[in-house]
Amino acid sequence: MTDTRDGCTVLGEIVADGLRAAFRAAFPDCGLDFASVRAAATQNPEFGDYQCNDCMTLARALKAAPRKIAAAVVGAGRFPECVDKAWVAGAGFINLKLKDDWLAAHVAGLAGDPRLGAPAAGTGKRIVMDYGGPNITKPLHIGHLRSPNIGSALDNMFRLLGYEVVSDSHLGDWGTQFGVTIMGYRHFGDKAAMEARPMEELERVYVRSYEKAKADPAWMDLCRRELVKLQAGDAANLALWKEFVELTRREVDRVYGRLGFRFDLVRGESFYHEMLQATVDRLVSEGIARESEGAIVAFLEEEKLPPAIVRKSDGGFNYATTDIATILHRVEEFDPEQIIYVHDERQQLHFRQVFAIARRLGVTAGLRHVWFGLMRLPEATFSTREGNVVRLEALLDEAERRALALVAASSRGFAEDAQREIARQVGIGAVKYADLSQNPQSLVTFTWEKALALEGNSGPYLQYARARIASVLDKHAERFPGRDPEAFPIVTSEAVERDLLVRLARFPETVAQAACGGKPSQLADYLYDLAQTYSTFYQNVPFLKSPDGIREARVRMCGITARVLERGLELLGIAAPKRL
Numbered sequence: 001m002t003d004t005r006d007g008c009t010v011l012g013e014i015v016a017d018g019l020r021a022a023f024r025a026a027f028p029d030c031g032l033d034f035a036s037v038r039a040a041a042t043q044n045p046e047f048g049d050y051q052c053n054d055c056m057t058l059a060r061a062l063k064a065a066p067r068k069i070a071a072a073v074v075g076a077g078r079f080p081e082c083v084d085k086a087w088v089a090g091a092g093f094i095n096l097k098l099k100d101d102w103l104a105a106h107v108a109g110l111a112g113d114p115r116l117g118a119p120a121a122g123t124g125k126r127i128v129m130d131y132g133g134p135n136i137t138k139p140l141h142i143g144h145l146r147s148p149n150i151g152s153a154l155d156n157m158f159r160l161l162g163y164e165v166v167s168d169s170h171l172g173d174w175g176t177q178f179g180v181t182i183m184g185y186r187h188f189g190d191k192a193a194m195e196a197r198p199m200e201e202l203e204r205v206y207v208r209s210y211e212k213a214k215a216d217p218a219w220m221d222l223c224r225r226e227l228v229k230l231q232a233g234d235a236a237n238l239a240l241w242k243e244f245v246e247l248t249r250r251e252v253d254r255v256y257g258r259l260g261f262r263f264d265l266v267r268g269e270s271f272y273h274e275m276l277q278a279t280v281d282r283l284v285s286e287g288i289a290r291e292s293e294g295a296i297v298a299f300l301e302e303e304k305l306p307p308a309i310v311r312k313s314d315g316g317f318n319y320a321t322t323d324i325a326t327i328l329h330r331v332e333e334f335d336p337e338q339i340i341y342v343h344d345e346r347q348q349l350h351f352r353q354v355f356a357i358a359r360r361l362g363v364t365a366g367l368r369h370v371w372f373g374l375m376r377l378p379e380a381t382f383s384t385r386e387g388n389v390v391r392l393e394a395l396l397d398e399a400e401r402r403a404l405a406l407v408a409a410s411s412r413g414f415a416e417d418a419q420r421e422i423a424r425q426v427g428i429g430a431v432k433y434a435d436l437s438q439n440p441q442s443l444v445t446f447t448w449e450k451a452l453a454l455e456g457n458s459g460p461y462l463q464y465a466r467a468r469i470a471s472v473l474d475k476h477a478e479r480f481p482g483r484d485p486e487a488f489p490i491v492t493s494e495a496v497e498r499d500l501l502v503r504l505a506r507f508p509e510t511v512a513q514a515a516c517g518g519k520p521s522q523l524a525d526y527l528y529d530l531a532q533t534y535s536t537f538y539q540n541v542p543f544l545k546s547p548d549g550i551r552e553a554r555v556r557m558c559g560i561t562a563r564v565l566e567r568g569l570e571l572l573g574i575a576a577p578k579r580l
């Protein structure tokens with residue numbers, strides 16, 4: 001690697017380090033270490049490649065106007081070798097432009113690294129990631145997409161950053177729904193239907209029993225009793241439970257398999273059930289929970305949170321009790337630096353309570369809930385809607401069907417099997433990307449027009465961009481055999497080439513920021529911007545017709561762009577077919 005800072009491949013950090021040194025040189029006796037100084041990537045080259053806006057915040061501590069501070073820092077002339085020039089702008093910004101040859105060498109260094117320069121920030125650290133984990137006995141619907149989708153993208157990024165990740169799909173396989181389903185199955189179950197379409201039948205009996213329970217307290221009571229029996233180990237109920245769990249796990253595995261979601265562990269809530277009483281006992285003995293109206297409750301006034309019931313008055317345990325036991329078990333087994341939960345916004349209070357209780361129990365690992373908003377489909381997304389929920393599989397089927405029409409138009413020369421496989425990658429990729437490209441903390445409205453757009457911020461757009469680059473590389477290899485682009489130095493003679501290099505150099509920091517910020521959308525935005533910059537580059541400079549050397553340098557940049565796009569898509573869990 002060609003870095004000025006030992007081992008650092010994160011461009012923004014290299015620049016920020018240089019800035020900090022310049023601040024210290026300009027203000028040697030002020031007593032500040034300037035550790036908070038940052039370099040923000042600019043979008044507009046008019047402002048340089050990086051910009052520092054800390055002079056505003058430092059004005060008070062340094063008792064000087066921001067512009068004066070900026071001028072002193074620039075005037076100190078202590079920037080590292082990578083900086084071409086620095087200048088003061090606006091109200092007191094410092095703009096920094098990198099040297100072209102340094103940038104070219106830096107990108108060549110990243111390209112030669114199998115990790116594309118991703119910093120190994122997580123080496124020696126372990127993260128447990130909790131995502132997926134649907135409540136079972138119900139088919140997966142579109143609301144089940146975001147948790148495993150966002151979760152597995154973050155999981156991939158953390159792994160690239162060197163963390164050891166243990167992913168766990170915490171299935172809801174022990175909750176109140178089982179009492180309701182057992183009653184429903186015993187009274188309204190249809191054996192033949194159960195054999196032919198088990199998920200539909202399970203859902204049907206669940207819904208019917210649930211509706212009845214809402215209207216009829218006596219039925220509700222019976223459901224509760226079946227649940228208590230199950231949790232106490234009743235053989236008949238356990239056998240039914242096992243059957244329901246196996247059926248739904250098969251469904252979850254199939255749908256997750258289509259989406260490429262894989263877990264290190266699939267431990268449902270049931271895995272912890274024998275630890276619950278001991279957990280409650282510990283909470284009581286440590287004074288964290290106490291008896292209140294027959295229940296056992298943790299009062300969380302200090303944390304300004306509502307109380308959490310950890311044992312109900314009927315002796316049953318809650319979702320929160322299981323999560324507390326789960327944290328204790330994970331800490332014991334994995335000693336993680338962090339446990340990250342990727343689940344929807346409606347669970348914020350639940351996790352705040354659980355984390356507060358875990359803290360009181362002395363858990364020091366980082367506990368973080370990365371939450372996201374709901375995904376919604378406008379009315380017209382499906383012509384036939386069964387009930388009021390759309391099954392996730394129906395969405396995937398439709399995506400593949402629509403993608404096949406696209407692929408059939410663009411890759412006519414392909415055999416039918418190959419077309420179908422590409423359509424699968426394009427269709428599934430389009431659905432995943434439509435979610436991941438949105439800020440997680442916003443409501444996502446899914447439309448086919450946007451998901452499958454060939455122009456615009458979509459999965460297919462990036463897949464096509466990547467495939468088009470592959471064909472440039474092939475053409476070069478065909479026309480100029482024996483001239484390996486990798487053997488030629490990267491040179492930048494045009495502004496668009498420089499724009500492309502700057503973007504390529506930002507891959508490592510983008511991955512680090514997206515992972516740590518819990519926002520795969522940052523990586524998606526980056527890839528879209530990279531693909532657009534590439535397309536400007538490709539349209540504005542000649543490739544095969546340019547002079548020897550320049551041609552190879554350009555083809556080499558194509559190759560690096562292809563690798564970054566491919567790796568970026570892979571992190572998002574999206575296939576990048578070579579030909580489309």
Ligand code: ARG
Pocket residue numbers: 130132133134135170171172323326341343
């Ligand atoms: N079963 C939960 C649901 O469907 C998700 C699991 C969340 N993970 C956890 N450790 N509580 O909403």
